[in-house]
Amino acid sequence: MSNSQLTPGVVPGRLPAEAIAKNFGDHEPPLDAHEARVAADRCYFCHDAPCMTACPTSIDIPLFIRQIATGTPEAAARTILSQNILGGMCARVCPTETLCEEVCVREVAEGKPVEIGRLQRFATDTLMAKGVHPFARGAATGRKIAVVGAGPAGLAAAHRLAMKGHYVVVYDARPKAGGLNEYGIAQYKSTNDFAQAEVEWLLQIGGITVKTGVALGKGVTLAELQKDYDAVFLGMGLAGVNALRAPGEDLAGVRPAVDFIAVLRQAKDKSVLPIGRDVVVIGGGMTAVDAAVQSKLLGAQNVTIVYRRGQEKMSASGYEQEHATSAGVRIITNASPVAVHQAGAAMEVEFAYTVDGPEGMKPTGETFRLRADQVFKAIGQTLSGAPEGLALSGGKIAVTGAGRTSVPGVWAGGDCAAGGEDLTVTAVAEGRDAAEDIHAALMAGQ
Numbered sequence: 001m002s003n004s005q006l007t008p009g010v011v012p013g014r015l016p017a018e019a020i021a022k023n024f025g026d027h028e029p030p031l032d033a034h035e036a037r038v039a040a041d042r043c044y045f046c047h048d049a050p051c052m053t054a055c056p057t058s059i060d061i062p063l064f065i066r067q068i069a070t071g072t073p074e075a076a077a078r079t080i081l082s083q084n085i086l087g088g089m090c091a092r093v094c095p096t097e098t099l100c101e102e103v104c105v106r107e108v109a110e111g112k113p114v115e116i117g118r119l120q121r122f123a124t125d126t127l128m129a130k131g132v133h134p135f136a137r138g139a140a141t142g143r144k145i146a147v148v149g150a151g152p153a154g155l156a157a158a159h160r161l162a163m164k165g166h167y168v169v170v171y172d173a174r175p176k177a178g179g180l181n182e183y184g185i186a187q188y189k190s191t192n193d194f195a196q197a198e199v200e201w202l203l204q205i206g207g208i209t210v211k212t213g214v215a216l217g218k219g220v221t222l223a224e225l226q227k228d229y230d231a232v233f234l235g236m237g238l239a240g241v242n243a244l245r246a247p248g249e250d251l252a253g254v255r256p257a258v259d260f261i262a263v264l265r266q267a268k269d270k271s272v273l274p275i276g277r278d279v280v281v282i283g284g285g286m287t288a289v290d291a292a293v294q295s296k297l298l299g300a301q302n303v304t305i306v307y308r309r310g311q312e313k314m315s316a317s318g319y320e321q322e323h324a325t326s327a328g329v330r331i332i333t334n335a336s337p338v339a340v341h342q343a344g345a346a347m348e349v350e351f352a353y354t355v356d357g358p359e360g361m362k363p364t365g366e367t368f369r370l371r372a373d374q375v376f377k378a379i380g381q382t383l384s385g386a387p388e389g390l391a392l393s394g395g396k397i398a399v400t401g402a403g404r405t406s407v408p409g410v411w412a413g414g415d416c417a418a419g420g421e422d423l424t425v426t427a428v429a430e431g432r433d434a435a436e437d438i439h440a441a442l443m444a445g446q
């Protein structure tokens with residue numbers, strides 16, 4: 001190894017290749033059968049279970065845990081997947097600490113929840129390892145539906161529509177299906193190419209054709225889709241990124257965190273990826289944490305997240321913040337970027353300290369600079385490439401009910417649609433519910 005954590009600049013191989021490969025292994029190792037039975041035995045199988053209410057896809061959690069406890073993990077998987085067809089990915093990426101596990105009665109009483117996420121993974125992995133797809137396509141209806149975006153929202157919609165017997169064509173601008181499951185989620189949450197394995201498993205239902213490399217607005221237009229299909233579902237996510245709006249933003253070392261993560265996710269061998277000795281990540285959400293932690297795992301010596309408001313306002317959960325700090329990432333709060341300056345071969349990011357009071361956020365007048373070889377912007381994604389003519393709300397596609405847009409025959413869900421949190425599980429719920437509504441509308445002859 002010729003480089004180390006101390007090597008100046010942006011270089012690959014700051015850690016031995018084996019160390020980097022280990023760093024990007026499973027963040028939370030899967031439970032084995034015995035561990036799963038022990039974990040399942042902690043569940044009280046609550047009546048009116050709060051965990052189930054907290055799940056955006058309303059999985060019957062006590063039922064699937066009981067099925068694991070009684071030694072039928074395949075039945076447990078079916079319970080999960082009937083509500084959430086991406087239950088395998090959600091088991092890996094859901095912030096359970098702010099959803100089902102936060103409200104679990106054992107968390108409330110003892111500060112230690114039933115490990116719902118890990119149990120869900122045990123069940124879905126057991127079924128998928130057998131190559132079993134537990135759902136059949138419904139009798140063909142002769143109806144055709146176009147889905148734009150092969151992310152969690154689009155895939156969930158496509159699968160539910162196929163279950164109803166419709167024929168579905170999914171268009172995606174990227175070379176691979178999966179959306180942010182493939183290009184965004186942190187590598188250590190989704191190892192062994194799980195996103196692609198899950199897409200292939202999902203498509204086993206039949207009746208779904210995926211066309212990658214076709215972008216709405218370039219390869220195909222909404223008007224063409226409306227003409228050729230009985231309904232259209234838009235699940236195109238948020239393809240744009242917010243700008244820092246600070247001088248120096250266009251310097252070569254400054255880039256969107258999502259681009260860095262997408263390259264990282266696609267690299268088979270992470271040890272060839274160049275990373276700076278000093279990395280500064282600007283933002284306070286999941287993307288900021290993932291970019292910072294993965295920079296550290298590649299061997300960056302100093303990684304700092306800088307967030308403009310107080311720590312309690314960071315959208316990354318307490319668990320994620322702790323994950324970042326335990327990986328060696330420093331978090332600075334109440335500091336807003338002012339400018340990025342070239343400083344020899346590196347950069348210096350200038351920040352202004354802020355106070356966040358009843359009149360809003362204000363600079364204190366004091367500034368400081370952080371040295372950076374790389375600066376990752378993680379200050380939010382924006383809707384990009386949405387077709388004209390659709391009403392928007394808060395910068396996203398406005399929807400009513402189960403994803404109906406302002407244009408008849410066009411539905412939307414997931415990150416691109418207004419309302420709901422930007423989470424994988426929420427996108428799945430919205431795609432599924434829109435599919436049910438599309439089916440009901442088509443069958444009613446609307």
Ligand SMILES: Cc1cc2nc3c(=O)[nH]c(=O)nc-3n(C[C@H](O)[C@H](O)[C@H](O)COP(=O)(O)OP(=O)(O)OC[C@H]3O[C@@H](n4cnc5c(N)ncnc54)[C@H](O)[C@@H]3O)c2cc1C
Nearest residue numbers: 149151152153173179180215216237414415422423424427
């Ligand atoms: C870095 C990062 C980490 C995250 N980590 C987590 C996590 O750990 N847990 C969690 O729950 N959530 C996480 N999220 C959020 C989660 O990934 C999203 O909420 C979820 O993927 C949204 O699903 P979607 O289907 O709406 O959009 P996406 O997953 O973004 O999929 C949209 C798809 O549409 C395609 N597309 C876009 N424009 C067009 C067009 N014009 N024509 C055709 N196709 C188009 C895209 O290529 C993409 O495949 C993370 C997000 C990011 C950015």
Ligand code: SF4
Nearest residue numbers: 043044046051104105
């Ligand atoms: S709240 Fe906890 S104990 Fe009760 S059913 Fe859900 S997982 Fe089991």
